[in-house]
Amino acid sequence: MNRRPQAPGTLSEPPPQRVGERTALPGDAPTSLELRYDVDGEEIRVAVSGSDFLIGRSPGCSLTLSDESVSRRHARIAPGPDGWTILDLGSKNGIKVNTYRTEQQRLRDGDRVDVGGVRLYVRIAAPRPTAAANVVFEADADSRHHTEMLDVARLDSLLAPAMPDPNDSSPLIAVSNAFDDSEPGLRLFTEAAEALISCDSLDETLDRILQLVFDNLPAERGVICLYDEETGQTTPQVMRTSAGSSDDPIRISSHIANDVVSRKASLLVNDPLRDERFGGAESVIMLNIRSAMCAPLYREGRVVGFVYVDRQNAQDPFTTVHLHALSALGILSAIAVEQASLRDGLRREQGIRARLTRYSSPAVVDRIIADANESATMATDEADVTVVFADLKGFTSMAEALQPAETVRVLNQVFERLTEAIFEFEGTLDKFRGDGMMAFFGAPLPLPDHAQRAVSAAVRMQELLAELNSYARDRQLQMRIGINSGTVVVGDIGSPQRKDYTVIGDVVNTASRLESSVALPGEVVIGEETWARVRGRFDCEPLEPARLKGKRQIVQPYKVLGPIET
Numbered sequence: 001m002n003r004r005p006q007a008p009g010t011l012s013e014p015p016p017q018r019v020g021e022r023t024a025l026p027g028d029a030p031t032s033l034e035l036r037y038d039v040d041g042e043e044i045r046v047a048v049s050g051s052d053f054l055i056g057r058s059p060g061c062s063l064t065l066s067d068e069s070v071s072r073r074h075a076r077i078a079p080g081p082d083g084w085t086i087l088d089l090g091s092k093n094g095i096k097v098n099t100y101r102t103e104q105q106r107l108r109d110g111d112r113v114d115v116g117g118v119r120l121y122v123r124i125a126a127p128r129p130t131a132a133a134n135v136v137f138e139a140d141a142d143s144r145h146h147t148e149m150l151d152v153a154r155l156d157s158l159l160a161p162a163m164p165d166p167n168d169s170s171p172l173i174a175v176s177n178a179f180d181d182s183e184p185g186l187r188l189f190t191e192a193a194e195a196l197i198s199c200d201s202l203d204e205t206l207d208r209i210l211q212l213v214f215d216n217l218p219a220e221r222g223v224i225c226l227y228d229e230e231t232g233q234t235t236p237q238v239m240r241t242s243a244g245s246s247d248d249p250i251r252i253s254s255h256i257a258n259d260v261v262s263r264k265a266s267l268l269v270n271d272p273l274r275d276e277r278f279g280g281a282e283s284v285i286m287l288n289i290r291s292a293m294c295a296p297l298y299r300e301g302r303v304v305g306f307v308y309v310d311r312q313n314a315q316d317p318f319t320t321v322h323l324h325a326l327s328a329l330g331i332l333s334a335i336a337v338e339q340a341s342l343r344d345g346l347r348r349e350q351g352i353r354a355r356l357t358r359y360s361s362p363a364v365v366d367r368i369i370a371d372a373n374e375s376a377t378m379a380t381d382e383a384d385v386t387v388v389f390a391d392l393k394g395f396t397s398m399a400e401a402l403q404p405a406e407t408v409r410v411l412n413q414v415f416e417r418l419t420e421a422i423f424e425f426e427g428t429l430d431k432f433r434g435d436g437m438m439a440f441f442g443a444p445l446p447l448p449d450h451a452q453r454a455v456s457a458a459v460r461m462q463e464l465l466a467e468l469n470s471y472a473r474d475r476q477l478q479m480r481i482g483i484n485s486g487t488v489v490v491g492d493i494g495s496p497q498r499k500d501y502t503v504i505g506d507v508v509n510t511a512s513r514l515e516s517s518v519a520l521p522g523e524v525v526i527g528e529e530t531w532a533r534v535r536g537r538f539d540c541e542p543l544e545p546a547r548l549k550g551k552r553q554i555v556q557p558y559k560v561l562g563p564i565e566t
Helices: 152-162 185-198 202-216 254-263 282-287 320-356 362-371 395-399 404-424 450-471 506-518 528-534
Strands: 033-039 042-048 053-056 075-080 083-088 095-097 100-102 104-106 112-115 118-124 135-138 147-151 221-228 233-241 250-253 265-270 291-299 302-311 381-393 428-433 436-441 478-495 498-504 524-526 538-542 558-563
Touching: 083 095, 147 320, 202 221, 202 233, 202 302, 202 320, 221 250, 221 291, 250 254, 254 265, 254 291, 254 302, 265 320, 291 320, 302 320, 381 404, 381 450, 381 498, 381 506, 395 404, 404 428, 404 436, 404 450, 428 498, 436 450, 450 478, 450 524, 450 528, 450 558, 478 506, 478 528, 498 506, 506 524, 524 528, 528 538, 528 558
Parallel strands: 135 250, 478 524
Antiparallel strands: 033 042, 033 118, 053 075, 075 083, 083 104, 095 100, 095 112, 112 118, 147 265, 221 233, 221 302, 265 291, 291 302, 381 436, 381 478, 428 436, 478 498, 524 558, 538 558
């Protein structure tokens, strides 16, 4: 039974599922919308998707903007028949499109949108159709007639000695031995090897490889899809035609895709109008497809995707030579996916490591990256932590007698030693504040004993400061420390122009007040919640109940006398 062709961006009847296999393709709106904004001088790009894209300060929004001028649920962007529309959700500071305040406005390419005090720039463009929106898998008859198949495992073993070393830029000379000069092999594989080595990103590599297909094979349309063995999901990655981009979707037989992935074999289909594998699909008839090939991205027994090409010219169909070339290129593409994934992973790890080393000790950074789970991320969320505030007493008067350079040297020397104590107990350094500092324990790496670690670090900080005083008896410093435990909001918080990994909440304010209003020089003072978590491990003395600034309830503070010997 023939099926009516569907519009670009939609899916035909889902392909038949195999045991343990699921194939799904995402669809896109007719046009894609992208929001751009700056954070610390770096341009951030966010793709808008779905019918309920929320913008606000709440962590549950599609785009979280941690700025006080932004309401928790500030605005919504949704697609419609006439394009994308932004809607104010009753926010306090409203939205402006191109300086004009509005409740609801259709967005256009290049618009400037102010969400509270955060400025976003709109990009609505489709320079070329996205692969995900323009590749349609069509279910059709499952037959083996008129089809040539090639076991790529045999080809993989043949080409294995010629596989490129990522650290070696030499071309694949050995591959040329499998082809004579009249075949499209030598140039194709030499250029593919160079692409594999020179391209930085996965998309760039695959786009380059697909271009090589058009440069060396008589293909008219092509697409490279990636396949996830764990989820069974197929994702179109790059697509194009011999003439460049096109608005017409590329329709692929679902049975061809399934056979290529499950059998780990390449397929050549000539005259698909008669091939029962296509089942007389209307897309094949309308597009007049006369020849098609599909080869898996095969690497050491695994299929990570496939490359599909077809053509309309019946006078110059694909041949077995073309199938061999495409199959070998699929193997090289699998290596490209592997190498690009490794490079992308390395770049992500380096970026995460660079950020984390600003806040945590190298040992903690290693554990966070090794865990790579949701509990060890920098995302904004609630967490149970212990917050530490420390402030130097006497530094201001001492600095008056020092040259500015000497003042900075002394302060750096003190903070370096105090930071050692924070990192020793796996705490996170939040910030330095003049002659004070703030730290917290329990994020981004959850620590069940974070209160005990925080108090231990505070006691150690007082000991280290005493050691520094013993080396410079003419410059004696003392320090007040306040500590409190409880639930806070932790994550990247700030304006789009600058964000810091920090904690906010009443727990933080109480810790700050305990340091500034209760603790005396040389003392470590903790809140009642912290005391409840560390009693039995530290000898603590209850102090007079205190009414802290900004708090209605009276607080019961405790002075830490020292650890209890066991």
